[in-house]
Amino acid sequence: MSTLANQLASAEREEVARAIRLLLARPLLTEAADPTGFDLVRRRRDPLARWFDYTCGWNLVVEPRRGYARLTKVRVNPDGSRPARRARSGRAPFDRRRYVLLCVTAAELLSMPMTTIGMLADRVVQAMAADRALAGFDPVRRPERMAFVDVLKLLESYDVLRVVDGTTETYVDSVEAKVLYRVDNTLLMRLPAAPVGASRLAVPPEEVPARFEELLADLVRERRYGGASADDTHAETAATTDAQRNLRLRHSVLRRLFDDPVLYRTDLADDELAYVTSLTGRQILRRSVEQAGFLLEERAEGFLLVDPDAIATDVRFPDDTSTARVAALLLLAPLCATPAGLLPEQLAEAGAELLRRFPGWAKAYQSEEGPARLADDAVRILLDVGLAARARDRVVARPAAYRYRLTETTGPAPKNDPPAVTTAGSAGEGDKQ
Numbered sequence: 323m324s325t326l327a328n329q330l331a332s333a334e335r336e337e338v339a340r341a342i343r344l345l346l347a348r349p350l351l352t353e354a355a356d357p358t359g360f361d362l363v364r365r366r367r368d369p370l371a372r373w374f375d376y377t378c379g380w381n382l383v384v385e386p387r388r389g390y391a392r393l394t395k396v397r398v399n400p401d402g403s404r405p406a407r408r409a410r411s412g413r414a415p416f417d418r419r420r421y422v423l424l425c426v427t428a429a430e431l432l433s434m435p436m437t438t439i440g441m442l443a444d445r446v447v448q449a450m451a452a453d454r455a456l457a458g459f460d461p462v463r464r465p466e467r468m469a470f471v472d473v474l475k476l477l478e479s480y481d482v483l484r485v486v487d488g489t490t491e492t493y494v495d496s497v498e499a500k501v502l503y504r505v506d507n508t509l510l511m512r513l514p515a516a517p518v519g520a521s522r523l524a525v526p527p528e529e530v531p532a533r534f535e536e537l538l539a540d541l542v543r544e545r546r547y548g549g550a551s552a553d554d555t556h557a558e559t560a561a562t563t564d565a566q567r568n569l570r571l572r573h574s575v576l577r578r579l580f581d582d583p584v585l586y587r588t589d590l591a592d593d594e595l596a597y598v599t600s601l602t603g604r605q606i607l608r609r610s611v612e613q614a615g616f617l618l619e620e621r622a623e624g625f626l627l628v629d630p631d632a633i634a635t636d637v638r639f640p641d642d643t644s645t646a647r648v649a650a651l652l653l654l655a656p657l658c659a660t661p662a663g664l665l666p667e668q669l670a671e672a673g674a675e676l677l678r679r680f681p682g683w684a685k686a687y688q689s690e691e692g693p694a695r696l697a698d699d700a701v702r703i704l705l706d707v708g709l710a711a712r713a714r715d716r717v718v719a720r721p722a723a724y725r726y727r728l729t730e731t732t733g734p735a736p737k738n739d740p741p742a743v744t745t746a747g748s749a750g751e752g753d754k755q
Contacts, residue, residue, distance in 0.1 A: 339615030353389035455527035663716030673697035
């Protein structure tokens, strides 16, 4: 192979690796939001689609003319650790009301290439009034308008809604606000990632709470992994069943490796652990990691991917952008020093100690219940990034937590400044969505 051919092949590998990590962090990538990134994905869409399909069983759709790329990521164990977040209010997660409004609003937008905020609100009012399972939507009330605006801002961030005239936030202050939108109906239909449509699981509303976990599992069930009877004696069927089993194992392990902050061996089922420790499984794992441009850390406790360029990292840790994230890092010290874990009252006392140590910091938590709330918010972050776990009534540090060592804090903070912290031994990896 000539030198030029080698250079071209090397450039393609580097671009594919970069695009893989970009899509892991931003599974809905639009040309409007990132022209350079979208152009890279557009040019390398064929090898990218093959890599995601083989490695994780995820479908990649790239629409060059419509200006978006959609990686439909199906998680092994769906949970609430990656909620939709509000563009306002400090990126607070969506509550139940906002999720309901999101679903109803999206359904109404399917038939509306253009709309105004008032027309859309009226359609949502009518739709929710006609469904006995839903509480009515009353845009006269300010909290309702705030929730509606949060939903619209989320759809704007997905490029499903594009503001032609006006500003969405003005609706919070006045129901008479004038905002005109253009709707991308095709992109809207690409948002759901579940393999099974929710309409196919229609059940009476009163049965949903009791069957929620079952219904959630049905939404993400993939037919490619099953179908053969265990007692079928035909050789061809048996071979197909073995192939489906190996496919499921490969996808389930590698999905978690590429989508979670850390993959612990104890979190794997017996057959998944056997696969990842087999010769074939290890070869596929290492080859996939190399193709994606990650560095693999393999320990006795599990596996962790580090992105040297931080492209795939959408949520950083350590991170001093919020009070709770600083507190999460500071709480690692007492957690790691107590292998048996900390009780809720011990965590609250640790939160109180932080507030006493830095009296000008964390104003939102300076109340009677503040220390407990600070500890709860910090623990939630540690749980989400795989650094802590709940063990009965305690919170315990997980092995990856020992990668972080607090080497310095400056304080007490004289005014409103948060404590400045320095860590050692961390790679700065985050949660890859």
